[in-house]
Amino acid sequence: MNAFIKKPPRASRRPSAPGSKPKRTRVEQRDATRAGxxxxxxxHFEERGFEGANVRAIAAEAGVAAGTVLLHFTDKRDLLHAALFEDLERTADLAIRSTPQADLRAQLRHIARCFFDYYAARPALSRTLLEESLLAKPPWAGRFASQVARVHVHLARLVEEAKAAGTLDPSVDAPLLGVSFFSFYYFALIAWVQGAHPDPLALTDKLVAVHLQGLAPRPAPSLTVSPNKKGKPRAR
Amino acid sequence: MNAFIKKPPRASRRPSAPGSKPKRTRVEQRDATRAGxxxxxxxHFEERGFEGANVRAIAAEAGVAAGTVLLHFTDKRDLLHAALFEDLERTADLAIRSTPQADLRAQLRHIARCFFDYYAARPALSRTLLEESLLAKPPWAGRFASQVARVHVHLARLVEEAKAAGTLDPSVDAPLLGVSFFSFYYFALIAWVQGAHPDPLALTDKLVAVHLQGLAPRPAPSLTVSPNKKGKPRAR
DNA sequence: GCTTCTTGATGAACGCGTTCACTGAACGTG
DNA sequence: CACGTTCAGTGAACGCGTTCATCAAGAAGC
Structure with missing residues (x-):
């Protein structure tokens, strides 16, 4: 600008709140702006969805300039993740922490339900959140992968417990069964988001049930039999 | 414009090819422009990916204005699908047509390979193509769903054949087994696109193998046993 | 306390997808 | 053949995500 003209202080210099705020450190300032x-x-994202929300409107509501948003977050997608990833982390924590002592099928159903509840609570965002959890780019891809890995470890532990309890064949590959579960869970979620299936939990449970049925302990080939043995899969 | 000034004819009035072209019908013109x-x-999409390609550059190479592109296609995504969906349709046709007479596992492996080849041939586009095949909006969602349904019918037929051949338990739900296959296939493809797994075909095959093992015919509970019976799943 | 450095913030400019007012040639009709 | 209509095409304007030159206040150094 023209050096001879002293610009008046800019309007809304600080993120606005009525009445002046005491001076604060830069870190306090930065954190307060980021939180706002x-x-x-x-x-905005939860109400209008990712594409329906725009950066200028978000900035306006936060009382900052659009450029300020992009100073704190890499881009619009980074903002979405920063806003909502913590909720997903809490959901994963809850799913792990509140897994009941029950048969494996019920446990897997419980875990799936916790995540489905997360998406169901944000219908306008479910498609984008799902898309990003599956296909995000670095660095968020790594964070989603870490989260999946955390749940995967938990699943493998549940599988080992089921094997020890005799409800799964000892030969079952626990990590691979975890991958199968994730396959079913994500497919059901995609089908739900696309409106192709109204109840992702029921679909996941169904797929899991068939898969687990096939992994039930099988008798060793033997001349000894027990008439009480259950062995036939449920017809469907 | 100023009615008193006669504008010279616009440059590149028609989609350009050196030398004048004979007059042609509107339908011919429309189809030729659309094809170009x-x-x-x-x-552009295959070389630079969806986001790397831009509508003005595509229009310039086609010898038309950017507005012309949006006259023919709803938006940039519609253009992507219009450009590449036919290839995916041909891939589905090929997968169905060239399914060998073999055990079910080999047949499912073949089908998965055909689709993986489609994605592998377009590395710069694989993420977007996969994203769209899973999460597209109408009307393309319907088209992708129809395609999946077509393959699903084929899968169910293969499953019934396996049941008839005695390699699957008669109680197996053929459509549900198809859904399991799609779950494994998509999960493996996502893992590949995200760089989390180098060989989606191997991962799919592994998941399918375990699943099918669990659906092998089981002996009815009986006092009669055959020492030759194979029954233990492969340990992993 | 003053000077210099660092960094949080700004908002206009830019890039790109999309819209839309306008153009002109093909088409249909009298 | 003339003329009104239809529609393929145009490209500037607009909306929105992002960039960047600039400003100003906190922090550090002397």
């Missing part, structure tokens, strides 16, 4: 942007982002 | 745009779109 995230709050506004959550509200 | 699709050719340019394929080249």
């Amino acid at each position: 942007i995230l709050d506004a982002a959550r509200a | 745009i699709l050719d340019a779109a394929r080249a």
Whole structure:
């Protein structure tokens, strides 16, 4: 600008709240601005979806300039993740922490339900959140993968427990069974998001049930038999 | 424009090819323009990916204005699908037509390979093509779903044949087994696209193998046993 | 306390997807 | 053949995500 003209202080210099705020450190300032942007982002994204929300409106609600948003977050997608990933992390924590002592099928059903609840609570965002959890680019891809890995470890532990309890054949590959579960879970979620299936939990449970049935302990080939043995899969 | 000034004819009035072209019908013109745009779109999308390609550059290569592209196609995504969906349809046709007479596992492996080859041939586009095949919006969602349904019918037929041949338990739900296959196939493809797994075909095959093992015919509970019976799943 | 450095913030400019007012040639009709 | 209509095509304008030159206030150094 023209150096001879002293510009007046800019309007809304700080993120606005009525009445002046005491001076604060840069870190406090940065954190407060970031928190305000995230709050506004959550509200906008959840209400209008990812594409329906726009950065200028989010910035306006946070009381900052659009450029400020992009100073704190790499881009619009980064903002979405920063706003909502913590909720997904809490969901994973809950799924792990609250897994009941029950048969494996019920446990897997419980875990699936926790995640489905997360998506069901955000219908306008479910497609984008799912898309990103599956196909995000670095660095978020790594974070989603870590989260899946965390749940996967938990699943493998549940599988080992089922083997020890005799409800799964000892030869079952626990990590691979975890991958099967994730396959069913994601397919059901995609079908739900696309409106092709109304109840992703029921579909997941069904697929899991058939898969687990096939992994039930089988008698060793033997001349000794027990008339009480259950062996026939449920017809469907 | 100023009615008193006669504008010279616009440059590149028609989609350009050196030398004048004979007059042609509107339908011919429309189809020729559309084909030229699709050719340019394929080249740009395959080379630079969906986001790396831009509509103005595609239009320039097709010898038309950007607005012309949007006259023929709803938006940039519609252009992508119009450019590449036929290839995916041919891939599905090939997968169905060339399924060998073999055990079910080999047949499913073959089908998966055909589709994986389609994605592998377009590395720059694989993520977007996969994303769209899973999560596209109408009307393309319907088209992708129809295609999946077509393959699903084929899978169910293969499953019934396996049941008839005695390699699957008669109680197996053929459509549900098809859904399991799609779950494994998509999970493996996502893992590949994300760089989390180098060989989607091997992963799919592994998941399918375990699943099918669990659906092998089981002896009815009986006092009669055959020492030759194979029954233990492969340990992993 | 002053000077210099660092960094949080700004908002206009830019790139690109999309819209739309306008153009002109093909088409249909009298 | 003339003329009104239809529609393929145009490209500037617009919306929105992102960039970047600039500003100003906190922090560090002397």
